[in-house]
Amino acid sequence: MQSNQQRSRIITPLRGERLDVYLFDERIAELERQGPTRYRLSYVQAAVERHGEGALLLSISLPVRPSPYPNSETKPFFEGLLPEETVRGAIARTLGLSPDNGFGLLADLGSDCAGAVVVLPAGAPLTVDESGAIEWLDDDGLAQRIADLPRNPLGVTGGEGRVRLSLAGAQPKLIVTRVPSGRIGQPTGGAPSTHLIKPAQQHYPDLVANELFCLRVARSAGLRAASAQVVEIGGSPCLLVERWDRTIDDDGRIxxxxxxxxxxxxxxxxxxxxxxxxxxxxxxxxxxxxxxxxxxxxxxxxxxxxxxxxxxxxxxxxxxxxxxxxxxxxxxxxxxxxxxxxxxxxxxxxxxxxxxxxxxxxxxxxxxxxxxxxxxxxxxxxxxxxxxxxxxxxxxxxxxxxxxxxxxxxxxxxxxxxxxxxxxxxxxxxxxxx
Structure with a gap:
């Protein structure tokens, strides 16, 4: 039998020591593991030459430069892409990772993040098979995903055809793709999500009405605020929130x-x-x-x-x-x-x-x-x-x-x-x- 130490030497390379960072469809940088909880960012030479030193690509805090960014400067942006608190812990358990292993979480969840960032294992293709990238859900299937949120926050699952995506925050929510016809599914192959579904919570049963009200008041008062509506799923009210970092045309292109x-x-x-x-x-x-x-x-x-x-x-x-x-x-x-x-x-x-x-x-x-x-x-x-x-x-x-x-x-x-x-x-x- 292999010891835990021996197994770790076999398992760790499967997740790799490097990750590719894409912005839109351009590979602009690499993340390199520096230790169990440390990693650094390096812009690739092609991105430095194309955009120029000092250019704003990923973040105001990480302008383009030829030299690597140390862990202390890299982590705030990339940890900010990941879920927080108990949601992060539950997802880490599903994936067989430590909650402190941000690098490993990015490797598994980075195919759909906030904004236009995509993080993939080094060398993994960016292409998405649009015909099979979304697992479409009927009413019962959607209700089951909502019911499973305590075990599978964000809808993240393991195994084949797995749902792997990330969004910051600690509130339970399901990340989905919704097309103009009203059809709802979960992206499985790196396809972008478009909406969040936030269910009512046991201790705060009026939370759905509370958030919808606040968002609509803000919009009515003249502020730009996320668009949301109440939907009933499995007999319970949920808040369907449109992501403002996505656009979708009449043909369903996201x-x-x-x-x-x-x-x-x-x-x-x-x-x-x-x-x-x-x-x-x-x-x-x-x-x-x-x-x-x-x-x-x-x-x-x-x-x-x-x-x-x-x-x-x-x-x-x-x-x-x-x-x-x-x-x-x-x-x-x-x-x-x-x-x-x-x-x-x-x-x-x-x-x-x-x-x-x-x-x-x-x-x-x-x-x-x-x-x-x-x-x-x-x-x-x-x-x-x-x-x-x-x-x-x-x-x-x-x-x-x-x-x-x-x-x-x-x-x-x-x-x-x-x-x-x-x-x-x-x-x-x-x-x-x-």
Whole structure:
């Protein structure tokens, strides 16, 4: 019999010591394992020559250069592609890996990630067999995948015809492809996914209505936010969320758009996504947007401030650095991505109420007032008019909350928690008044 040490010497090479990194259909870099939990990034010579040193390809934190990036600079972006917390642990167990083995997880899950990044074992072909790349599911099959999420988070499975894909976050969700006809399946051969399905949770049965309400209020108030709807699967409500980093035409052709969250862009590990742990700050995000120099900078700064405000007004204290992102247009032009993962956490007294990012030094959402917005404006160079602009926007959010709540009644998905969120938005809006 072989010892565990002997078996590890046989198993490890199967996953390889190198991974190829693609952006769209171009092989631009390699990841090289440096140890059990360490790896480094090197741009391939062809990418350096084609795009030039300093070019923005993968991440603002990883501009193109001929020399390798060490583990400390590589990991924030690539660990940011992977699931978090218990979801990561469950997937690792399914794949026979340690949760700390980010390199191994990328090797197994990297064929469909957030943005336009694809990570494959070195030498593996990028081509996708479109005819067999999606496992189409009927109603019963879809309900079973939802029921299996505690064992198979994201829908990741082992064996032949396996589903291997990745998305950051800790909330249970199924990653699927949905075509214009309404047909739903799971990608199995590297095909891009298009939607997320988030089921109701046992301890938070109104979570589906909560998130749908918050997203629709944000959209109604004029923000770009993820498009979502309630669908019934297996007799239970689920939230079907359209991925904003994908496009799909009338013929069903799917294309990836590149994006990264602010932790990735700032070179911060997912474990430090909260400001109190050294994560992104509002001032830091503002500075990054200015550094990127987008042609839509003024609009993006305005959108960022309004996104922060709507999170406070609706009671989302979990708006951390991984819940704000940049979306890249052709030629590396960056703009603020649509708002996503907006849930009123403050309606649940047992959850931490402290803001993931302080506003003018305040982390208690019930103490965010006009003075806090003035301090934020001074700290971020956003101008003395900011508190008044936020106050006006708050009035729009309150009105939108009332309208969306009535629409929810008419459409049949209203829950009492929505009345709590409306009342909360009204109270918080009054705080913003001078």
């Amino acid at each position: 294309a990836r758009l590149h994006q990264e969250d602010f932790c990735q862009a700032l070179g911060i590990l997912p474990a430090a996504k909260y400001e109190i742990e050294g994560g992104p700050t509002i001032a830091g995000m503002v500075e990054l947007l200015r550094r990127v120099g987008s042609p839509t900078l003024a609009r993006d700064l305005n959108e960022l401030v309004r996104a922060v405000a709507v999170n406070v007004l609706l009671g989302n204290s979990d708006a951390h650095g991984k819940n704000y992102a940049l979306l890249y247009e052709p030629l590396g032009v960056a703009r603020l991505a649509p708002l996503y993962d907006v849930v009123s956490t403050n309606v649940h007294p047992e959850l931490n109420r402290s803001l993931a990012m302080t506003i003018g030094g305040i982390d208690d959402p019930d103490r965010v007032d006009a003075a806090a917005w003035r301090r934020l404006a001074a700290d971020s160079g956003l101008g003395a008019q900011l508190p008044r602009a936020v106050q006006v926007f708050a009035g729009r959010v309150v009105e939108s909350a009332r309208v969306v709540s009535e629409a929810a009644r008419a459409e049949g998905w209203h829950r009492p928690v929505l009345d709590q969120i409306v009342e909360l938005s009204e109270r918080r809006a009054r705080q913003f008044e001078p």
